[in-house]
Amino acid sequence: MGAPDVDVTASTEWWRGLNQAKATTRPASEAEPLIAEHLRWYPKADTALLARAYAVADHLHREQKRKSGEPFIIHPLAVATILAELGLDTATLVAALLHDTVEDTPFSLAHLAAEFGTEVGVMVDGVTKVDRSMYGSAAAGETFRKMVVAARDDLRVLLIKLADRVHNLRTLQFQPPHKRVKIARGTRELLIPLAERLGVYKLKRELEDLCFEYLETEEFERTRECAALVRGRARPETEALTVALRDSLAAFRVKADVEVRPRHLASVFHSGAPLAALDPQATVRYLVVVRGEERNAYLALGAVHGRWQPVPAKFRDFIASPKYNLYRALHTTVLTDTGHRVQIIICDNRAQQVSEYGIIAEIHERTGRDGRLAAGGTTDPEWLTRLLRWQEGASAEELLEGVRTDLADSITVLTADGVVLMLPEGSTPVDVAYALDNEIGDRFSAATVNGRLALPSAQVREGDTVQIITKAEPGPDRAWLESVRTGKARVAIGAWHRTRDRERAEVAGRRRMADSMGGDRSLIEAESSGDMISVARRAGYATLEEYYVAMGYGQIDPADAPARPAPAPPREGTDTEQA
Structure with missing residues (x-):
């Protein structure tokens, strides 16, 4: 939706209404649940500012409707409410309420920043789409580029985008079928991996289920029916296992809370287990949150393995080796007395917050009771820093393709010098070379993987040690483009050949x-x-x-x-x- 053709300077009524909205200090009834939720997290938050932001957004969108026929204002209000439920600060909620105004109304970014501050202006600008008439078919890629560049200054831009997509997917039934598929597919390829990189699993799980529902509708319905059926049948066993788990922890004098967490439907379906013979314990996870120090998680692990036989291949220690998105926990799968496999996750209270909220947990810690985020900014995640390094030289198409692979499931490899690199699954020695430096990649000659000579197109695996052998003169092979996985390598190889061709x-x-x-x-x-x-x-x-x-x-x-x-x-x- 583009901004309507309104002569702002001549529209006295428009300005009068806007000025009245800006003077608002008491919340409209529609905004009261949002403000109540925000006060639950931050009792001294500036409610007048939120009321004013809602009134301005309501005035600016007053003539606009959604595909459902409902007033457009319900969308920014829903986005702000999603973020309020996650405990985001006041400025983020203000930006969420106003996030469509610059794109869809005569309200300019300069007006917005003047009224609500530069902090809000940066966030709104970051989620505002580029002009399609200027960029044409490259608009989607350039919009994504604009967003990640804005995230360098403020990661909350990405959180607003994720909440925006959650609400759009919740109401996707009002879109035509071809658009439902397009939006859901784009979400699965770009935004779900982005949510995982930020560690915001609370949103990631909902996005996965919503995409699952629209892209694989029949499988979604069958999975929902089967999961509900087997969970109901397994309730007595699940309750017995919960009691046994608590008893085992108590025997080891480990103070902890135990909770049974249903797995979301996309996770159940993509686990690979046939629905016709679905193991009831495959539909739930057992969460153990230890009290006190994080090292108590290892005592809890001893209690679990002392009671049930562990499955060695299914043990992961994300405390000793945390994931790229701040996640820290122990994952183990054990065999119960009835022969079922049960997944148990063990962490401390802070790690549990991080496992749900990711980067938002850091924002929580830096936000005061007044809802204001302390200055300083969050640390750029390593994956975002890497993306920002190579995206400038990429075309819109290369950027989107590179991001799809760079945000996919990752592996960790080592160089012969002990440098630790995180790369997408399926990466090659050439990807390793470019991850180290573009010059090393351009001069790539050969590589060894775990001491053995490997082809440039060979796939490296988790934990491999890779040594790169270079030549004196640069000269990347154009054929490498068929096997490299990282956006950085793809863009660098293409740029080298474009320069030589030119x-x-x-x-x-x-x-x-x-x-x-x-x-x-x-x-x-x-x-x-x-x-x-x-x-x-x-x-x-x-x-x-x-x-x-x-x-x-x-x-x-x-x-x-x-x-x-x-x-x-x-x-x-x-x-x-x-x-």
């Missing part, structure tokens, strides 16, 4: 021009006198190099050059004159 085209174009003018001497004289740069500019090129490149690519015929310099006349005594 250099060759410039030489070829200059050669064609020289031939058409009777030789190099004539061209050199025309270049020295400035005649050639005039020719290039009349043809619409800013530099002579760009003109030659276009000619080298066959986009210009030397004979069609505008006001082309005449070939130099032959000098006296030359073979031409004597002939």
